[in-house]
Amino acid sequence: xSAVTTTNLSGLQLVSxxxxxxxxxxxxxxxxxxxxxxxxxxxxxxxLRNGIPGKGQILTQISLFWFKxxxxxxPNHLVTADVDTMPSEVAPHRxxxxxxxxxxxxxxxxxxxxxxxxYLTGSAWSxxxxxxxxxxxxxxxxxxxxxxxxxxxxxxxxxxxxxxxDENISPEQxxxxxxxxxxxxxxxxxxELYKAAAAYAHSRGVILADTKFEFGLIPKADGSEELIxxxxxxxxxxxRYWPLEGYEPGKPQxxxxxxxxxxxxxxAGFKKGLESGPVGSEGRGWEINPDVVRxxxxxxxxxxxxxxx
Numbered sequence: 393x394s395a396v397t398t399t400n401l402s403g404l405q406l407v408s409x410x411x412x413x414x415x416x417x418x419x420x421x422x423x424x425x426x427x428x429x430x431x432x433x434x435x436x437x438x439x440l441r442n443g444i445p446g447k448g449q450i451l452t453q454i455s456l457f458w459f460k461x462x463x464x465x466x467p468n469h470l471v472t473a474d475v476d477t478m479p480s481e482v483a484p485h486r487x488x489x490x491x492x493x494x495x496x497x498x499x500x501x502x503x504x505x506x507x508x509x510x511y512l513t514g515s516a517w518s519x520x521x522x523x524x525x526x527x528x529x530x531x532x533x534x535x536x537x538x539x540x541x542x543x544x545x546x547x548x549x550x551x552x553x554x555x556x557x558d559e560n561i562s563p564e565q566x567x568x569x570x571x572x573x574x575x576x577x578x579x580x581x582x583x584e585l586y587k588a589a590a591a592y593a594h595s596r597g598v599i600l601a602d603t604k605f606e607f608g609l610i611p612k613a614d615g616s617e618e619l620i621x622x623x624x625x626x627x628x629x630x631x632r633y634w635p636l637e638g639y640e641p642g643k644p645q646x647x648x649x650x651x652x653x654x655x656x657x658x659x660a661g662f663k664k665g666l667e668s669g670p671v672g673s674e675g676r677g678w679e680i681n682p683d684v685v686r687x688x689x690x691x692x693x694x695x696x697x698x699x700x701x
Contacts, residue, residue, distance in 0.1 A: 395431035395443030399488060403481045411439055412451070412629060420479045424471060427494045429624070433680070433688070435654045436662070441679040448492040450692045451627045455494070457700045458626040462588060466581045468621040469496040469608060499608025499622055504566055505549040505558055506578050508586035511601040512539050513632065513645070515560060516547065528562035538601075538634075539641040544586050546579040551606070577619050578607050589626050598648075598698050599639060603631035628695045648695035656684045 398409070404416040404426065411434040416426040429451045431443030452473065459468045471494075472478060475486050478495050509516050509526065516526040517537050524533060527547040535541075548566040549558040567575040582605045590600040603626055609617040624630055633648040662678060680688070 393445045395445045396448060396488065396492070397430055397432050397443040399428050399430060399485075401426075401428075401485045401488070403484065411437075412448070413624075418479050418481060420481060421495075423498055424479075425496050425498055426478070426482065426489075427496055427623075428489060429492045433629075433650065433653060435650055435657055438678065440653070441677045442685065444680075444685055444688050444692065446689065447692055450696050451624055451629060452492050452494065454627045454696055454699060455624045458589065459621070461592070462585055462621075462625070465584050465588060466619065466621050468625070469499055471495040471497060496622070497610060497620070499610050499620055500617075501551075501622065502570055502574060502578065502607045502609065502619075503551045504570055504575075504578060504607070505551050506582040506605040506607060507547045507549060507602060508544050508582050508605070509547050509602040510541055510544040510586065510590055511599070511632075512537060512541060513601055516602070519560070527560050528564075536642040538639075538643060538645050544583055544590070546583055548575075548578075574609075574619070578605075581605075581607070581619065581621075585621070585625075593633070593699065594636065596698050597636045598695075599634040599636050599645075600626070601632040601634055601645070601647075605630075628692055633695055633699075648691050648698075650688075652688050652691055653680060653684060656681065 399414045401416055404418060407415045407417050407425065412430055412432050414428040414430060416428065418424055418426060429448035431445055431447045433440055433444050433447065456470070456473055459470045473494050475482055475489050475493065482489065512520055512535050519526055520531060520535065524531060526545065529545060529547070532542065546563060547560065548563060549560050551558065563575065563579065585605060586600070586603060589603070593600045605621060605625065606623040608620055608622040610620055612618050628649045631649065634645040639645060657678065
């Protein structure tokens with residue numbers, strides 16, 4: 393099976409290409425968008441040249457599972473993932489889209505990455521070692537790398553344009569960007585979503601260390617705006633999953649996310665400023681070693697198997 397790293401769907405209007413998703417407008421259904429999860433993979437905000445075959449379908453499968461499971465906490469943008477019930481202009485592309493696309497409601501995207509952390513790892517661990525804080529939030533002294541936090545914490549970041557880097561910010565800074573009311577609603581919803589997902593994942597032998605949510609606003613009949621969950625949700629691309637078996641704080645943990653690719657890239661000589669570096673050669677970008685492609689594919693498949701069977 394070859395990787396689907398780009399799509400070109402005639403009859404549909406391409407709105408944007410993200411790190412993973414191609415988004416299309418539908419001429420016959422202007423209130424909706426088509427989200428297509430490709431097999432692209434990125435690391436350190438760089439899209440790599442080759443993808444992970446089947447990754448987009450796995451991401452879609454996991455997102456659909458979580459959208460359904462968490463729908464009682466907050467509404468989401470999903471309309472359907474059944475290509476046969478989508479507008480007629482989608483049908484000619486059934487072979488490409490099957491299993492990797494969602495028809496969703498249009499929403500006004502809130503310009504925040506709503507990150508919730510339950511464990512001290514990644515950039516949070518780096519900041520904590522320096523200052524005893526995470527996104528400016530003071531934490532108890534003496535915590536270990538990968539240790540579970542006393543309570544999950546809402547640690548937002550900016551939502552940067554593609555090619556730029558998200559910036560970790562404090563909840564107070566987030567409120568200055570989007571307004572206190574919206575920020576509070578997002579903090580409550582994202583923390584509740586994390587707690588529910590983490591409890592379920594734990595029952596399946598998986599630790600949800602941290603995750604990122606995105607939210608949008610849609611108009612209501614009374615003129616107010618309803619907050620909804622958008623984009624993907626709780627996939628290995630947007631979440632840090634660890635196996636529960638063998639978990640031991642005080643060191644890094646093996647993961648089901650993109651860390652495998654990040655570690656390989658660093659070992660191959662990647663660093664910021666070498667986005668079109670020597671592995672891809674001639675400025676064409678970095679290409680993942682075939683063994684790493686297979687290993688990453690297996691990690692995504694294992695995450696799906698453990699979470700949803």
